[in-house]
Every structure is written in C-alpha cells, then in structure tokens.
Amino acid sequence: MAEIKLEKLTKRWGDFIGVDNQTIHIHDKEFFVLLGPSGCGKTTTMRMIAGLEEPTDGEIWIGDRMVNDELPKDRDVAMVFQNYGLYPHMTVYDNIAYPLKVRKTPPQEIETRVAKAAEQVELTEFLDRKPKAMSGGQRQRVALARAIVRTPLVFLMDEPLSNLDAKLRVTMRAELKHLSHELKITTVYVTHDQIEAMTLADRIAVMNHGVVQQLGTPDEIYNNPENIFVASFIGSPAMNLIQGSLLDGWFVTTGGTKLTRVGGGDKERVVLGVRAEDFIITDAGQGDIDVPVYATENTGESVLLTIQFGKQRVSAKGDRHLDKKIDDIVGLKVKPEHLYLFDPVTEKRIRPGQ
Amino acid sequence: MTGKQKKQFWNALQVILILTAAFIMLIPIIWIFLAAFKTHVDVYQLKVFFTPTIENFGTVFESPYHLGDKLYNSTVVAGVTVLFAIPIATCAAYSFSRFSLTGEMTMLVMILATQFVPAVVIILPFFVMFRDIGLLDTRLGLILINLAIVMPFAIWMIKGFIDGIPIETEEAAMVDGSTRIQVILNIVLPMAAPGLFTAGIFCFILAWNEFLFALILTNKDAVTLPIGLALFKAEEGDLWNLLSAAGIIIMAPMFVLALIIRKHFVQGMTMGAVR
Amino acid sequence: MRDKSLKYVLVLPAVFVVFATAIWPLVESLRLSFTVGRLNRPNFPQEYLGFENYAWAFLEEPAFWNSVQVTAIYTLVTVVLTTVLALGLALLLSPGGRLRSTVQTLLILPFAMSPALIGVSFRFMFNPEFGLFDAFFSFVFPPLAHISWLSDPTLAFAVVVMADVWGWIPFLTLVLIGGLASVPRDTIEAAQVDGASGWRVFKDVTLPQLMPVLAVVIILKTIFSLKTFDQIYMLTNGGPGTATQTLSHYIYFSGLKYGQIGYSASVAWLMVIPMIFLTYLYAKHMFRKG
Ligand SMILES: Nc1ncnc2c1ncn2[C@@H]1O[C@H](COP(=O)(O)OP(=O)(O)OP(=O)(O)O)[C@@H](O)[C@H]1O
Numbered sequence: 001m002a003e004i005k006l007e008k009l010t011k012r013w014g015d016f017i018g019v020d021n022q023t024i025h026i027h028d029k030e031f032f033v034l035l036g037p038s039g040c041g042k043t044t045t046m047r048m049i050a051g052l053e054e055p056t057d058g059e060i061w062i063g064d065r066m067v068n069d070e071l072p073k074d075r076d077v078a079m080v081f082q083n084y085g086l087y088p089h090m091t092v093y094d095n096i097a098y099p100l101k102v103r104k105t106p107p108q109e110i111e112t113r114v115a116k117a118a119e120q121v122e123l124t125e126f127l128d129r130k131p132k133a134m135s136g137g138q139r140q141r142v143a144l145a146r147a148i149v150r151t152p153l154v155f156l157m158d159e160p161l162s163n164l165d166a167k168l169r170v171t172m173r174a175e176l177k178h179l180s181h182e183l184k185i186t187t188v189y190v191t192h193d194q195i196e197a198m199t200l201a202d203r204i205a206v207m208n209h210g211v212v213q214q215l216g217t218p219d220e221i222y223n224n225p226e227n228i229f230v231a232s233f234i235g236s237p238a239m240n241l242i243q244g245s246l247l248d249g250w251f252v253t254t255g256g257t258k259l260t261r262v263g264g265g266d267k268e269r270v271v272l273g274v275r276a277e278d279f280i281i282t283d284a285g286q287g288d289i290d291v292p293v294y295a296t297e298n299t300g301e302s303v304l305l306t307i308q309f310g311k312q313r314v315s316a317k318g319d320r321h322l323d324k325k326i327d328d329i330v331g332l333k334v335k336p337e338h339l340y341l342f343d344p345v346t347e348k349r350i351r352p353g354q
Numbered sequence: 355m356t357g358k359q360k361k362q363f364w365n366a367l368q369v370i371l372i373l374t375a376a377f378i379m380l381i382p383i384i385w386i387f388l389a390a391f392k393t394h395v396d397v398y399q400l401k402v403f404f405t406p407t408i409e410n411f412g413t414v415f416e417s418p419y420h421l422g423d424k425l426y427n428s429t430v431v432a433g434v435t436v437l438f439a440i441p442i443a444t445c446a447a448y449s450f451s452r453f454s455l456t457g458e459m460t461m462l463v464m465i466l467a468t469q470f471v472p473a474v475v476i477i478l479p480f481f482v483m484f485r486d487i488g489l490l491d492t493r494l495g496l497i498l499i500n501l502a503i504v505m506p507f508a509i510w511m512i513k514g515f516i517d518g519i520p521i522e523t524e525e526a527a528m529v530d531g532s533t534r535i536q537v538i539l540n541i542v543l544p545m546a547a548p549g550l551f552t553a554g555i556f557c558f559i560l561a562w563n564e565f566l567f568a569l570i571l572t573n574k575d576a577v578t579l580p581i582g583l584a585l586f587k588a589e590e591g592d593l594w595n596l597l598s599a600a601g602i603i604i605m606a607p608m609f610v611l612a613l614i615i616r617k618h619f620v621q622g623m624t625m626g627a628v629r
Numbered sequence: 630m631r632d633k634s635l636k637y638v639l640v641l642p643a644v645f646v647v648f649a650t651a652i653w654p655l656v657e658s659l660r661l662s663f664t665v666g667r668l669n670r671p672n673f674p675q676e677y678l679g680f681e682n683y684a685w686a687f688l689e690e691p692a693f694w695n696s697v698q699v700t701a702i703y704t705l706v707t708v709v710l711t712t713v714l715a716l717g718l719a720l721l722l723s724p725g726g727r728l729r730s731t732v733q734t735l736l737i738l739p740f741a742m743s744p745a746l747i748g749v750s751f752r753f754m755f756n757p758e759f760g761l762f763d764a765f766f767s768f769v770f771p772p773l774a775h776i777s778w779l780s781d782p783t784l785a786f787a788v789v790v791m792a793d794v795w796g797w798i799p800f801l802t803l804v805l806i807g808g809l810a811s812v813p814r815d816t817i818e819a820a821q822v823d824g825a826s827g828w829r830v831f832k833d834v835t836l837p838q839l840m841p842v843l844a845v846v847i848i849l850k851t852i853f854s855l856k857t858f859d860q861i862y863m864l865t866n867g868g869p870g871t872a873t874q875t876l877s878h879y880i881y882f883s884g885l886k887y888g889q890i891g892y893s894a895s896v897a898w899l900m901v902i903p904m905i906f907l908t909y910l911y912a913k914h915m916f917r918k919g
C-alpha cells in the first residue's frame with residue numbers, strides 16, 4: 001500500500017517559486033506522470049518526494065507515513081535519474097547490487113535479485129562492464145535495473161528516456177509499461193514528452209509555472225482540457241485557437257464569419273479551440289467557410305494544411321490523398337462534437353449549456 | 355619572398371626560439387646534473403667531457419654530511435604532512451562543494467588568501483611558541499607548520515575535483531539507501547581518488563621543497579634536504595660536486611612526481627580557479 | 630548525523646588548521662609588533678611600546694628603507710620580465726604539436742624544483758672561476774669572463790632577478806597557455822578572415838580576451854615576488870652588503886638572527902598591508918564570474 005499524498009506542497013528559492021502550494025494525491029499502484037514544459041517544477045516535485053529537496057512548506061505522505069523529516073534512504077523509494085547517476089567506479093553488477101548491499105541484504109539473495117533485474121532489462125551479458133564502456137541506452141537500462149532490483153514502495157523516474165534515440169525510446173517505453181504492470185508499484189514519472197505521457201500514464205498531471213493545470217486520465221486531458229494551456233500543450237500539431245465572439249450561440253470569427261453553432265448565449269470575446277484533425281476539408285463552397293491554403297505538408301500518413309484564416313493561420317489535417325496546392329481555395333467544416341470554448345481572459349474552459 | 359617562403363621562415367624562426375627557450379630552461383638543471391657526476395677536480399677544470407663517477411652520491415651520505423638523515427626527515431615531514439592534510443582537506447572540500455554554508459564564500463576566500471601571507475610573518479609567533487613548548491628542531495613542529503602551506507592548496511584542489519563529480523551519482527546513492535557517510539565513503543572517495551592522489555603529490559612537493567620554516571625551526575635533528583644544502587660549504591668554498599649530487603637527490607624525485615601529475619599541475623597551482 | 634550539522638563538522642578541522650596556521654600568527658605578530666619582544670631577554674615579549682617599532686623602522690632604519698626599495702624594484706622588474714617572456718613563450722607554444730607539447734612538459738621541471746635549489750644552481754652558474762657563464766664567455770668573449778657577478782651590487786641584483794624569472798616563467802607560461810586555449814578559435818579566425826594581420830589579431834582579439842587571466846597572473850606574480858626569500862637566501866644572502874636584501878630577508882635577519890622579534894613583527898605587518906590589498910584584487914578577479 002503506497003499512495004503518495006502531497007499536501008499544499010511549496011518550494012521556494014528566495015522569491016522564486018518552483019512549486020506553488022500543490023495538493024496531489026497519487027493512488028496506490030498507479031502510473032502517474034508529471035508532464036509540463038521545461039522549468040515548470042516537475043523535477044523539483046519529484047526530488048521533494050525522494051527527499052533530495054526540502055519543501056519550503058507542506059507535507060509529503062508515502063503510505064501512512066509523513067516523510068518530510070525522513071532521509072532519502074529511509075523513504076523506501078527507488079529513483080531513475082535523468083542522467084542515470086550511475087556509479088562510474090563500479091561494474092554494472094555492483095551498480096545494480098548497491099541498493100541491496102547498503103541495506104545489508106544477504107549475499108545470496110543479492111545475487112539472485114541482480115540476476116533477475118539484469119534479465120528484465122536484458123543486460124545479463126554486460127554485468128562485468130563499467131558504465132563508461134556502455135552506450136546511452138545500455139546505461140539507461142542499468143539505471144532502471146538498479147531501481148527495480150528492490151521492491152520499493154515507490155518508483156520515481158525523471159525523464160528516464162530523454163537521452164535515448166527515437167527508436168530505443170519506443171522500445172524502452174513499451175518495456176517500462178510492461179514492467180510497471182508486472183511489478184504493480186506506484187510510479188511517478190516525469191517527462192516533457194506528451195506522447196510518452198499519453199502512452200504510459202494511468203493519470204497525468206499537467207504542470208506549468210509550478211502549478212498543476214489539470215490532473216486526469218490521458219483521455220480526459222486530451223479530450224477535455226480545462227484551460228488554454230493544457231489544450232495547446234497536448235496534441236501535435238497544437239490545437240488551433242481561433243479568436244472570435246459568441247453571437248446567439250454561434251461562434252463568429254473576428255473577420256465576421258459565422259463559423260459554427262456551439263450553443264450558449266452571447267459573449268464578446270471567446271477563443272475557439274479546434275484540433276487539426278477535427279476540421280473537415282472540402283472543396284471550395286461546400287464547407288462552412290472558404291479559405292486559401294497557405295502551405296501544405298505531407299507527412300505520409302496524412303496531409304497537413306496550413307490555412308490562412310482571416311489574420312490567423314490554422315492547421316487542418318486531411319487524408320493523405322488530398323491534393324491541394326498553395327493558394328488553392330478550400331472549404332472548411334468543423335466537427336461540432338469536438339469544439340472547445342475558452343475565456344480569453346481567465347484562459348479557462350467555457351462550457352456552453354451550463 | 356613568396357608567401358610560402360615567408361611561412362617557412364616564420365616556422366623555422368619559431369622552432370629556433372622554442373628550442374632556445376627549452377635549452378635555457380634546462381641549462382641550470384643540466385649543469386647541476388653534470389657536476390653531480392664529476393670529480394672535485396673536474397668541476398674546477400670546467401670539463402664538458404669527463405669520466406662520470408657516482409662517487410659523490412656515496413660521499414654525501416657519509417660522515418660528516420649524513421644526507422641520509424635529511425632525506426629521512428624530508429620524507430617523514432612531507433609524508434606525514436600530506437597524511438594529515440589530505441583527509442582534513444577532503445572533508446572540508448566535500449562540505450564546501452556540496453552544501454551551502456553560512457559564510458562559505460568568506461571562508462573559501464580566506465583559505466585561499468592564507469597562501470599569500472608572507473612566511474616570515476607566520477614564522478615569528480611560531481618560533482616563539484615552539485621555543486616555549488620545545489618543538490624547535492622537531493619533525494612534529496615542521497609538520498604542523500607545513501600544514502599552513504599545503505592546506506589552502508589541498509582544499510581548493512580537492513574541491514575542484516569533487517565539484518566535477520556529478521551530484522546525481524550521490525543522490526542516487528542516497529535514494530538507494532546510503533547514509534551521507536556511506537555516500538562519502540562508497541561513492542565520493544573512490545570517484546575522487548585520482549584527484550586526492552594528485553592533491554597529495556602536489557602537497558608533498560610543496561612540503562618537500564619548503565625552505566624558510568625548516569631554516570628557522572631546525573638546526574640539527576630535524577634538518578630537511580633543502581637546508582642540508584648548506585652543509586656543503588667548506589672553508590675553501592662550496593663543494594659543488596657534492597652540492598650538485600645533493601641537489602639531484604632533492605629534485606629528481608620531485609621531477610618524477612610532477613610528471614606523474616602533470617595534467618593537473620598547473621590547475622593545482624592556480625587551484626583551478628583561473629579559467 | 631543530519632546534513633545540517635554534518636556540513637559544519639566537516640569543515641571544522643580545516644578551518645581550525647587554517648586559523649591556527651595563518652590567522653593566529655597574523656594576529657599574534659600584530660600583538661608582538663607593539664612590544665619590545667627581544668628573544669634573548671627574559672619575560673618575552675617584554676613591555677608594550679605602542680607604535681614605536683613602526684616609527685623606528687620608518688625614521689631610524691636606513692636598512693628598512695633599503696629593503697623596501699630592493700623589494701619594490703625587484704618586484705617591478707621580475708613581474709614585468711616574467712609576464713612578458715611568459716606571454717611570448719605561451720604564444721610560441723600554444724599551437725600544440727609534438728615539439729611544443731614536449732617543451733610544455735619540460736616546463737614543469739623548473740617549477741618542481743625547490744626555490745632554494747634554484748638559488749644554489751644560479752650561484753654555481755655565476756661562479757667567477759668555474760661557473761657556466763665564466764666558461765661560456767672565456768670561450769666566446771673573454772673580456773666578460775671572470776666577472777665576479779655576485780660581488781657587484783648591480784650584477785648580483787641582475788642574477789637574483791634572472792633566477793626568479795627563470796623559476797617562474799614555466800609556471801606562468803603554462804597558465805597563460807591554458808588562458809590562450811580558452812580564447813575561442815572562431816573569434817581569431819573571424820579576425821583573420823576580416824583581413825587583420827597577425828599582430829592586429831593578437832592586439833585586437835586575443836589580448837583583450839586573455840586579459841582576465843593575464844590580470845590574475847600579474848597579481849599572483851606580484852604577491853610571490855614581494856614575498857621572495859628562498860632563492861635570495863641561497864644565492865646572495867642579501868649581499869653584497871644589502872644590495873639584494875628583500876623585505877622578507879630583512880625581517881628574517883632582524884627577527885631571527887638579531888632576536889628583535891617585536892621590531893621585525895612590525896616590519897612584517899608593514900608588508901602584510903599591501904598583501905591584503907593585492908589579495909583583495911586577486912580574489913576580485915578570480916571570483917568575478919562566480
Ligand atoms: N536549486 C535551485 N535554486 C533556484 N532555482 C531552482 C533550483 N532548482 C531548480 N530551480 C528552478 O525551479 C524551476 C523548476 O525546476 P525543475 O528542475 O523542477 O524543472 P523541470 O520541470 O524539471 O524542467 P526540465 O524539464 O527542464 O527538467 C526552474 O525554473 C529552475 O530554474
């Protein structure tokens with residue numbers, strides 16, 4: 001049983017606020033991802049859980065223990081560091097065995113457990129090497145093995161895949177997912193890669209400027225963003241944000257075109273969020289609005305059009321056989337069930353009809 | 355001259371200048387080296403070609419010079435100084451490197467600044483104190499005061515090495531279950547070992563070559579090698595062949611040590627702070 | 630133990646040693662400088678004198694002023710010579726390659742040599758009867774042979790300077806080579822492409838970027854020149870007469886040869902004052918970035 005509760009957690013350095021009064025409850029056995037842009041406080045949050053950073057304020061609970069005053073070694077967590085933090089003077093075997101050794105595990109058990117962990121990350125043949133003689137991906141796996149060799153209460157992983165090439169990252173991702181499923185240990189995982197977050201997480205906390213912007217399942221985060229930051233941070237390409245107003249339940253662009261009916265009453269300024277794949281591209285005259293093509297990109301599986309939309313540009317995804325050129329006029333329709341309205345001042349989601 | 359000739363001329367000139375400089379740098383060393391293998395007569399006849407003899411190296415260890423005693427004193431004094439200095443400096447360097455202490459910068463600058471205090475200023479009160487408590491002409495006294503010379507270097511050098519150890523490695527060890535002491539013993543010391551070794555050798559050279567303190571604090575029992583050079587002044591003038599042999603005994607081991615740590619030698623001297 | 634207390638426990642022994650071996654003697658010297666402090670009389674350090682020792686040094690002791698003058702000239706000449714020559718050598722050696730890096734390695738040797746031994750070897754080389762220079766000049770230019778270098782005040786001073794310059798050039802060169810290595814190559818190349826001559830590139834691009842290191846080198850060398858003792862003691866022992874008697878040597882003599890600890894402590898403190906200023910400059914340059 002190891003849920004993690006962060007209660008009103010704050011970290012300040014002088015005037016600078018790294019983490020701002022956050023309350024987060026992480027469930028037992030959950031794979032929990034902290035996602036956010038660089039410098040938003042993800043690592044700081046994780047380091048406070050590990051005991052490497054002292055909170056300025058607030059409480060940290062692991063299971064039913066308040067651990068604020070416990071040293072890292074007593075918190076029973078295992079951590080994978082962003083830059084591995086391997087012991088360069090020890091062999092891979094000794095690296096993996098170290099957490100067991102300092103805990104005075106009997107030698108025989110150390111041997112079997114290291115062997116098992118090494119096998120899980122497919123490192124068995126490298127046990128006699130020193131970290132220096134290994135590739136980035138191999139070192140990464142040593143760091144992982146060192147974490148999984150024990151059965152800690154909590155796994156903490158700080159961008160553990162960030163230094164890998166694209167291909168290795170995909171395989172390691174699958175491996176991690178499998179591992180967490182198999183071991184059933186509460187895991188906190190830090191990343192700024194949204195694909196990683198979406199594919200791995202049970203729940204995601206999207207952070208910005210030391211504040212959790214939204215906490216929910218990947219599906220909720222993607223399909224039900226709470227505010228403009230989450231909406232634009234998640235998804236690739238970023239969600240289109242179109243300025244306009246609300247007139248009798250219709251969204252009207254700043255150029256004066258009635259685009260689509262979204263419900264609700266009147267509002268002078270709103271932002272309409274539409275994902276690129278939620279546009280339907282038609283021939284000119286057949287959509288809600290006719291617009292010129294500004295640029296086209298063929299990604300292989302689809303065609304991405306950048307469209308001049310009044311003074312703004314938006315992107316729309318079409319099927320890969322779409323054959324449009326720059327300056328062609330196309331029609332655009334939106335799928336009404338996937339529209340998001342935001343208040344441009346508070347940046348919060350507006351839910352018409354409520 | 356064509357461009358190419360001009361370039362060749364410059365290159366040749368540079369090589370000549372470099373060789374000249376190297377030659378000038380080596381002359382005093384070579385001169386001593388040659389004299390150490392000459393007989394008394396050969397020295398006075400300024401021979402460049404002579405039959406080398408190793409007799410001088412025997413003579414200096416015999417009565418009345420007993421250079422062996424001085425060699426022993428120098429080795430013990432420099433060795434024990436290092437044995438004291440390195441652990442003390444390592445503890446401090448670790449703390450300076452990894453924690454933020456109140457007054458840390460002041461302490462570090464003060465430590466650095468102590469190497470600038472003229473040795474004559476330091477020695478006056480110590481001479482009086484050692485005279486009162488009977489530490490004059492003892493190896494212990496020399497060791498204590500040599501700490502004054504080596505500590506600032508040792509602390510700054512080792513701090514530089516520890517700064518270079520990624521903090522993540524230590525944090526990993528802490529999360530893995532180590533106490534701070536275990537982190538220092540199991541992780542930091544092994545990783546900093548080459549640095550500690552370098553600092554140790556560096557301090558050994560400093561203590562070995564130390565002159566003023568030994569000159570003032572010793573006169574018979576604890577005399578070190580550099581002071582021992584004065585032995586070879588005879589009524590009829592300096593005994594250059596013996597002096598040279600003694601000089602080689604002083605400098606040769608230091609050359610070897612300096613070459614072992616040559617990569618870090620300059621950083622050590624400036625304590626890695628000139629970048 | 631918690632880090633909060635551990636971190637102070639760890640620095641404690643070192644701070645104690647530094648305190649005991651540097652701060653305490655400084656303070657104690659200051660105290661002694663206000664006393665009679667004669668070693669050969671009982672009840673050391675005898676009665677309190679106030680500033681009398683200082684006044685004595687300033688007003689009654691030509692030897693003090695002589696050593697101040699010697700030290701000042703010595704410092705000026707050695708600093709300028711060593712810095713200029715070391716800079717030249719560093720420029721010659723910094724391109725690297727087999728020959729140059731071999732010479733760089735050789736440069737470590739003089740620096741690992743005890744200053745006292747440097748003094749001895751120069752005394753040997755400048756011996757009027759069988760020194761190296763004697764041999765050299767009797768071969769190429771006999772009028773200059775058999776000069777008694779160390780008996781002539783000016784020549785002796787020159788020899789002392791030579792020994793110092795010889796001993797310090799290697800180290801300063803190595804530091805400056807390090808400084809040159811940190812001057813970005815592309816700025817130099819850009820200037821070359823822009824059509825600057827070799828000298829202009831050095832003056833306009835390299836030198837300004839080398840300035841911080843050069844400043845540290847100059848201050849460092851000044852400090853060590855002011856302190857010089859070992860070579861002087863072994864080479865001339867301050868002579869002939871007091872022609873090469875530096876402040877350190879003067880303090881040593883008046884304090885430990887003549888037993889006037891109080892007086893020499895006051896002179897020592899007169900020497901500490903410029904040191905404090907220089908140390909301040911040094912620290913300022915060293916930690917400008919941090
Ligand atoms: N020791 C410190 N002193 C002052 N500020 C700090 C300190 N450590 C971190 N910060 C600041 O706190 C903020 C959050 O840092 P943190 O390391 O948590 O970011 P992050 O979300 O992990 O970013 P990244 O994705 O780049 O790793 C940053 O702006 C950082 O500059």
Ligand SMILES: [Mg+2]
Nearest residue numbers: 042043044158
């Ligand atoms: Mg981070």
